[in-house]
Amino acid sequence: MIEITTDKPINFSTKELESFLKLLIEQNQIVNPSIDKIKGCYLLCFAKYNNQLFGIGAIKQVYKTPFDKAKVSELKSFYNYELGYLYVIDHPEIRGKGLGKEISRQLISSFGRENLFATTEESGSNPMKFILEKLDFQKVGNSYTGTNTGKTIALYIRETVKTIELIFDDLLTQIIKGNLTHEEIEKGIRYEEFQQVSEWKLKYGYKFNVYSNDHLINGKKHFHFDNKSDKVFTKFDFKGNLLESKGKPIPSNIMKELMYFVKKESTQINLHKLWDEQNPTLTHGE
Secondary structure, eight states, rough: EEEEEOOOOSSSHHHHHHHHHHHHHHHHHHSOOOOOHHSSEEEEEEEEEEEEEEEEEEEEEOHHHHHTTTTTTTGGGGGOOEEEEEEOOOOOTTTTHHHHHHHHHHHHHHHOOOEEEEEEOOOOOOHHHHHHHHHEEEEEEEEEOTTTTTTTEEEEEEHHHHHHHHHHHHIIIIISSSOOOOOHHHHTTOOOOOOOSSSSOSSOEEEEOOOEEEHTTTTBOOOEEGGGHHHHHEEETSSEEEEEEEEEOOHHHHHHHHHHHHSSSSHHHHHHHHHOOOOOOOOOOO
16 A cells, blocks of 8 residues: 655654655765755655655755756746655566656645746656656756766756646545545545556646736736636636636536635735736736
8 A cells, every 4th residue: 555645844753754864865866865954845755655665755945056057047036946855766566656756746736835846867767857747847948967966957847827726636636536625634634546647637627827918807817717628718816706707617516616725825825926927017906
């Protein structure tokens, strides 16, 4: 049985942090790995198989020199957190099951705050490169030579709109498939669905879009909430009021979860951030 746990470093025991460090040392990609570096992460992820630790990952707040090295310094103010420390032991019982991708997906889902970046070796034999691409990271800037490894490194970024869609899709999974309540989800109870897939896709197909060169509607900022396959095309203001609807109506259970999701503080921050970046002359709207 595979068990994946994501939480703040402070919520893990010393023994667990030491087991994380052991795999980090085994990975042999980090300069001077230590418990202090692990404790300094924003989130840690542990993946166990039959109660044995087989994989790790983290969300880190780090120096942003990769943006300078990749010659895209103008982007670094938008990216404060890095997906990293990803490592999965090569073992026949878990090989090919997509554990590295699942660790990354759960870290992204639990984080749910801002844009993320990652760096990895630019090699066709590097699994991390393909994990990032499947999770909608995009390479930006120039590849560069790693100072400590001497390997060719690429910088990848993942924008907030994809994060919003992933978090909402995960919420629907917890409610619909896991039959969990909002209160249970807030307490950290989760329904886990571990399966091997060729690429990450939205299970329910709902997309959030904030377009550039847009306009205020009745003095209000808005986002598009669409599901092309279900022929749902709508616009909402940031308080959750329906402004426009074309095609089929949103199912009542989806609408209920959308209203809950939109009113969360983290969602509000991300939506306003997206709008203000896409429409810098219209930041005065509600």
